[in-house]
Amino acid sequence: MRVAECFVASNTSVARGYKHLVLGGCSLGRVDPGQFVMVKVDGHEVLLRRPFTVYDYDEERGVLEILYKVTGRGTRAMAELRESDVVSVLGPLGRGFPLDCPGKALLLARGVGLASLTYLGKKLREAGCSVVTVGSFRGRGEDLATGNKLVEGFSSRVYVLYDEDGTSSLENVRRVLFEEDPSAVYTCGSKRLIRLLKQTPFKAYASVEERMGCGLGACLSCVVRTVHGYKLACRDGPVFDVRELEV
Amino acid sequence: MGVKLSVRIAGLTLKNPVMNASGTYDPVAYEPFVDPGQLGAVVLKSVTLEPREGNPPPRIHEVPCGLLNSIGIPSVGAKAFVEEKVPALKKYRDAVFIASVAGFTPSEYATVIEVLETAGDLIRAYEVNLSCPNLEKGGRSCALSEDCIREATRLAASKTNKPVIVKLAPDVTDIAAMGKAAVESGADALTVGNTYRAMAVDLRTRRPVFANVVAGYSGPAIKPLTLRAVYETVRAVDVPVIASGGVMTAEDALEYLLVGAKAVQVGTANFVDPRAMLEVVRNIEKFLEENEIDDVNKFINSLVRE
Ligand SMILES: Cc1cc2nc3c(=O)[nH]c(=O)nc-3n(C[C@H](O)[C@H](O)[C@H](O)COP(=O)(O)OP(=O)(O)OC[C@H]3O[C@@H](n4cnc5c(N)ncnc54)[C@H](O)[C@@H]3O)c2cc1C
Ligand SMILES: Cc1cc2nc3c(=O)[nH]c(=O)nc-3n(C[C@H](O)[C@H](O)[C@H](O)COP(=O)(O)O)c2cc1C
Ligand code: FES
Numbered sequence: 001m002r003v004a005e006c007f008v009a010s011n012t013s014v015a016r017g018y019k020h021l022v023l024g025g026c027s028l029g030r031v032d033p034g035q036f037v038m039v040k041v042d043g044h045e046v047l048l049r050r051p052f053t054v055y056d057y058d059e060e061r062g063v064l065e066i067l068y069k070v071t072g073r074g075t076r077a078m079a080e081l082r083e084s085d086v087v088s089v090l091g092p093l094g095r096g097f098p099l100d101c102p103g104k105a106l107l108l109a110r111g112v113g114l115a116s117l118t119y120l121g122k123k124l125r126e127a128g129c130s131v132v133t134v135g136s137f138r139g140r141g142e143d144l145a146t147g148n149k150l151v152e153g154f155s156s157r158v159y160v161l162y163d164e165d166g167t168s169s170l171e172n173v174r175r176v177l178f179e180e181d182p183s184a185v186y187t188c189g190s191k192r193l194i195r196l197l198k199q200t201p202f203k204a205y206a207s208v209e210e211r212m213g214c215g216l217g218a219c220l221s222c223v224v225r226t227v228h229g230y231k232l233a234c235r236d237g238p239v240f241d242v243r244e245l246e247v
Numbered sequence: 248m249g250v251k252l253s254v255r256i257a258g259l260t261l262k263n264p265v266m267n268a269s270g271t272y273d274p275v276a277y278e279p280f281v282d283p284g285q286l287g288a289v290v291l292k293s294v295t296l297e298p299r300e301g302n303p304p305p306r307i308h309e310v311p312c313g314l315l316n317s318i319g320i321p322s323v324g325a326k327a328f329v330e331e332k333v334p335a336l337k338k339y340r341d342a343v344f345i346a347s348v349a350g351f352t353p354s355e356y357a358t359v360i361e362v363l364e365t366a367g368d369l370i371r372a373y374e375v376n377l378s379c380p381n382l383e384k385g386g387r388s389c390a391l392s393e394d395c396i397r398e399a400t401r402l403a404a405s406k407t408n409k410p411v412i413v414k415l416a417p418d419v420t421d422i423a424a425m426g427k428a429a430v431e432s433g434a435d436a437l438t439v440g441n442t443y444r445a446m447a448v449d450l451r452t453r454r455p456v457f458a459n460v461v462a463g464y465s466g467p468a469i470k471p472l473t474l475r476a477v478y479e480t481v482r483a484v485d486v487p488v489i490a491s492g493g494v495m496t497a498e499d500a501l502e503y504l505l506v507g508a509k510a511v512q513v514g515t516a517n518f519v520d521p522r523a524m525l526e527v528v529r530n531i532e533k534f535l536e537e538n539e540i541d542d543v544n545k546f547i548n549s550l551v552r553e
Contacts, residue, residue: 045311088520211308217273219518
């Protein structure tokens, strides 16, 4: 865990409202899939760091990638970053996903939640798992999976589901799950998908999102309701067994 | 080199005038970034008598130039604090620990202190947090009432021989009167202040952002407000005043020292940069060197007014 001053190698649009930030000079030591970083963006009226999962990371080259949705003040300022701008990155933080390999892993992503599963997909593949990716998106304009080299690289099969044509319905997701019959499911913070997974027999882990102050376990702001009471997303998570979560 | 940074507060000698603000730093969580032995003191997260979960999320909300929080003091309770949290601090041999005490009634602060007294010498002083706006709905706190301040301080001070620092709310009509009330009731030092009662609403849902409605405002926005409060308190009491409010940089800290604070606490800044406190210490030293001041105590309360 450290603070690294990284430089922007590129910051490009990938889909409607989504950008891909590539940072160089970003040596954070070992990063486990599912861990996250806190990024400081110097923007108008932005004070706190913003949490982002590691979309991809190359330890040797010191390259960190973030896939993000432009929503509020912080991410709007991030969207303005240009090549060679310097960004302060705190990380890696939190506890990542357990890798249950060998076996068949199913990554179940909703929207930009895909970002929390790609580095995992790569590591699962390296560890000898076969990986099936299911991406659920509002529509084709928000599709982050189709044509995504990283996703295609580690996935043996990719399902892309949309709200606009109804394929992302819970019944359909459930059908895909049972057809694939994975040994473990990994998902992002979508409450709908977490609830669905809790009703299946599959072993499943989710990476949750909560508002964060410090990212380190000191401010006690990032609480998540679990069967054991509140836990801290930044320290005890962001990855939890879905059965532990009360959503 | 050779600038003297150490200050004395209520019988404690601090290496330097910089400590953290309660609830914004944890020595274990921040270990990769901060050696707590390099701080003037470490103020621990407030402890309540009984275990508490704290408030439901969301617990923080960023606003321009600051932060609203409604954490609500989650606590393992005083007994578990002594048994579980204190032992983990023993390894920080050079650190000066101040326990922060919270309560719902004036006598509860005293009861918490009684329990914490069993922790022994590791805790060197108590900060009595009379001013948390997040414990009760509507943001009421003991520090809004002179009577409550008197009673809570008197009871707290009667339970210990260690220094008692009373943490006041800055958003009161007459901070000097509140400070005097605490000092007359046995406070050995004062912390001015805490967060400011504030509120946020969501235009889309038309609901308050926080379940408790009222939350506490911290960060850069409050510094000039608390600077005024510290200035007035220092001139009204004869005990050391510790400043807490919006210290982001050494300049902020120096401003507080200039108007008479003996030490400063760094809060929200710890979230922005986990090394913030050490930066503040380093740059206070640099400022004093550059201005050829060999002892920080010569700078403290040296505000020029003619
Ligand atoms: C562990 C973790 C990993 C994340 N990974 C990604 C990622 O890879 N890609 C991505 O696009 N987004 C991710 N998010 C969400 C991302 O942090 C928010 O979208 C971002 O903070 C919004 O900031 P803003 O200033 O643009 O929005 P604003 O709404 O203006 O933010 C206001 C405040 O609320 C917080 N906030 C707002 N939305 C969220 C949210 N969904 N989760 C947590 N805090 C929020 C902000 O951090 C900020 O403090 C992640 C969140 C967490 C907790
Ligand atoms: C997330 C958070 C938690 C806090 N918890 C406590 C607490 O437990 N006890 C306390 O006395 N003050 C608490 N405070 C108030 C701070 O100690 C400090 O007085 C206040 O934030 C103003 O300083 P700042 O502007 O430097 O943050 C908390 C503040 C924040 C932001
Ligand atoms: S973000 Fe501060 S405790 Fe989790």
